Amino acid sequence: MAPETGRAGPTVVALDGVLVAIVQCMASPSDVLAFLQALVASAVELPPALSALLVLLTTPQPHRKLAHLWPRVHLLSIAADEIHLNGSLADQQQGRWVLHRPVLCFYRAVGIQGALVYSDPPWHPSDFYDLLGMCTNLQKVTLARNWMALAAITTSAHHVSDLTLLNTSFNVDGLPFDWTTSLGPWLESAHTKRLRLSSFESTDDLGLARALATTRTLTHLHLDDADDVISGILANRLPLRYLTHFWIFACHYPILGDMTTLLDPAAIQSIQFRSHCLEEMTGFLKTLPLFTRLTVVDISGVSLGGHHHAAPLPTTKTLRAVTFRAIACSANTLATLLDWTARADHLEYSNWSGCAMVGTHCKLVGCALRSWIATGALQTASFWRCSIDDDGVRLLARVLCDVHPRTPLELDLSANPFGRDGLQALLDALATSSNITVLTPRIEMPDDDDASRGVAIDTSMPKTLRLTAPKH
Known part of the structure; x- marks a missing residue:
């Protein structure tokens, strides 16, 4: 069959x-x-x-x-x-x-998921907004001066979670606009997570401030030159209890110090404060112990004062990265901050930039560096334009002698005014160590093979030398 x-x-x-x-x-x-x-x-x-x-x-x-x-x-x-x-x-x-x-x-x-729309389209605007309406998979959008585009991507069919509004002083017709009303549907949706307002003005700053403070799903807020919105938050003492990540750049008014009182210390994980007017924030150190979940601290352009001896800050178990850029502080404050970061067992990144006080107190920096190496978690320590001279580098080089950190460590000293003596001290120290790389200014070395002491010297960067300790 x-x-x-x-x-x-x-x-x-x-x-x-x-x-x-x-x-x-x-x-x-x-x-x-x-x-x-x-x-x-x-x-x-x-x-x-x-x-x-x-x-x-x-x-x-x-x-x-x-x-x-x-x-x-x-x-x-x-x-x-x-x-x-x-x-x-x-x-x-x-x-x-x-x-x-x-x-x-x-x-x-x-399913395009990101869009950059910087102005009103000069041709076929209706088709353009139809396109945005079709892109319902959009998750990250950057807009500028375009309220019609904002309306097109905040419908009930869209799922935008990350929104940036840039330079929105005027709408596409050149007239002031009520961004509070236009942002309302998005802030009320369940998709809202991240919002950045840059060079931002609205005809209803107080209404927008209230909306930001009461949006439960908004966890990341970035206010860059949005002083009127910030003033609305401060004037009405609106608590920002739902935020976990807060970035604020103040361009015109000293407002940073008051903002910390409106944050929920038990929720905040990342703080970035930047001022263009060297705002006095002497009370900032006192508030740091309250933020028990902080992983990132980034402070720029402020005065931390502190001429009186400050009590040591409590040890933090969550801190991962710190940046102090162009700050003014006393030796006591510097010692307090360095001691605090030195006792952070999980710190991976420490960046000090434009802080001349560091250069005059390299002994304090050396103590912190020794603790970071012993802990073994730190991956990058950067001291950029901190006025570290040959004497300061020699102090740091002593810390680098005969050490072998568990995690590869990069120490950036590249934008400091030391010369051949400091460079030779680093080479001598690295010759006895391993798992360490140091970036230095590009300094002429003597034509002598013994000078490098077996340390690998990378000269491929135009203004920087990369010194790598030999493997032992």
Whole structure:
């Protein structure tokens, strides 16, 4: 009896995701085009994303070059949170918006998740806003002076979680605008996580301040030259109890010191304060022990004062990174801060920039460096433009003698005014150590092989030498 013949099962290419995976592995758009055309000739039904891609590949210039974006987009994972593709929505060479239907289909199919929109589109604005309306997978958006674009990406179908508004003093018509009303739907959504306002003004600063303070899902707030909004928060004593990450750059008024009282010490994990008017923040050290979950501290352009002896700060178990940039402080304050960071068992990054007090108290820096090496967690210590001279470098070099940190450590001293004597002290110290790299200014070395003491010297950078301790 002859075996019964049944209907053939589906081919491999009919399985979900197979065609897309094959396209992702191809080396060039021309290969993709040949492959897709062969599939069409064989009556194979293409997935929507590949159909849109085929249209782009067969569309005359200038649109065809947009198809070259395909290797950068993982078509099988268009909803994945980890994809951050900043898609340029303009053809810069042609100086116009590329918004024909094939392009719209392509953007919609591949699920662009990031957009930069810096101004109102000069051509086809309605099509442009239609495009933004189609890109419902957008998660990170940067806008400037464009309230219509904001409305297009904050519909109930969108999932934008990271929003930046830049230079929004005027809307596209040149008139002041009520950004509070326009931001309202987004702030009330469940997707709100990160917001940055830069050079920002609104006709309702108080209303916006209240909205920011009461948005439960807003955890990251970055206020850059948004002094009117900040003043609204301060004037009404609005607690920012839901924030975990707070960045604030104050350009015109001394307002940083008061902001710490409005934060929830049990919630804040990252603080970045920057002032352009050397604001007095002498009380900042007293508030630090209250923030028990801090992982990042970044303070710039302020005066921390502290001429009287300050009590040691409690040991922190959470601190990972500190930056003190262009601060004015006394020797007592410097000693307190260095001691605090030296006792942070998990500190990975310590950056001091433009702090002349460091150069005159290198003994304190040396004590902190010794503790960091002993702990073994620190990966980078940078002292940039801290006026460290030859004597100061010799003090630090003593700490680097015969040490072998568990984690590779990079010490950046590259922008300091020391010379050949300091460099030689570092070479002598590194010759006895391992797992340490030091960046120094580019200093002429004597033509003597013994001077390097076996330390590798990388001269590839134009203004910097990289010294690497030998392996023992």
